[in-house]
Amino acid sequence: MNTKEFNHALETLKYPNLDRTLGELKLISSAKVSSGSASVELSTLSDESYLTVKTAIMDAFGSTFTRLDITKKAHVQKDTNYGNTATPNNRAPYAKNVIAVTSGKGGVGKSTVSVNLAIALAQMGYAVGLLDADVYGPNIPRLTNTDLEKITWNDDNKIVPSENYGLKIMSVALTTPTSDTPLVWRSSVAVSALIQFLEDVAWGELDFMVIDMPPGTGDIQLTMAQELPITAGVLVTTPQLVASDDVSRAIRMFQDIHVPMAGLVENMSYFVAPDTGNRYDIFGSGGGQRLSERYNIPLLGQIPLDMEIREGSDNGEPPVVLGSELQKSYYQDIVKKMMEVIEFNI
Ligand SMILES: Nc1ncnc2c1ncn2[C@@H]1O[C@H](COP(=O)(O)OP(=O)(O)OP(=O)(O)O)[C@@H](O)[C@H]1O
């Protein structure tokens, strides 16, 4: 195998457990073959993913060469670039800041957190758009009471977003005949739909675009990071998940693609019995704190498991608007903390 062939083979090697190649992720800085030995230099990676990629390359090519040296390129300046060379595209130049709300797992409360954080920002007077990037399980219309709306086009042939609670809202659910119509799209189609939502929706000028990501660390998350300069990532987790691989994977992916993490929201953190006022740490306690220390990302807040949050949310009545002062404060305090952590462009 010569240098050219080796480079090609490396570029097309898959990142373990991700549907992306090392080439797409721009993780190969350089690779050379000379008289049967090879050397590879990997672009900036967290230590853990450096080892992951190194092992994958060793497994694939260890026996091809008499010697295979894999090193890590010296850490370059931390920025919002995707990979270490390409700056991300900016499909949303009308948005001053983009906040991506994610988690490694489903059902932890990403959509609920996205909606309430977006509204908390709007309550502070900012122009806010909320994009439902969960094309296979779009919940934002139900949570914002816009689920009966259907999209319309304006005179410029742009899609008019729904509006409620001070937000402009776009979701694939607004384009399907009924909100429970399942989508059977390949991920490439889903990705193009989202790009269309960024480019062909009449968002106007936005101070913040909040994106409710689908669960996991797949194609959509990576594409969004590639197509948008994400200002801050917010990771939602629950206490019993904090030690899990899924959460670590989500954090590592954001580190690898250089998305700055605003911090961690521990949702369904504890339960206060409405009748007695007793607090129960149903899923244990201190997990969010430990995770925050381990990865050096701030704990932005802890939101209890609260029946009214569930009922209100599922009825399209967001707690940050229609809840008690205490319920409002959970989300408003997270936004305040996020503003202390990240220097937003406002
Ligand atoms: N703090 C909370 N207290 C009680 N119920 C909550 C809380 N946060 C979210 N829920 C409820 O938990 C369920 C899941 O929340 P949500 O849909 O926001 O999660 P998700 O992470 O977006 O899920 P998915 O991965 O399916 O997109 C919803 O019924 C929601 O109302």
Ligand SMILES: [Mg+2]
């Ligand atoms: Mg969701």
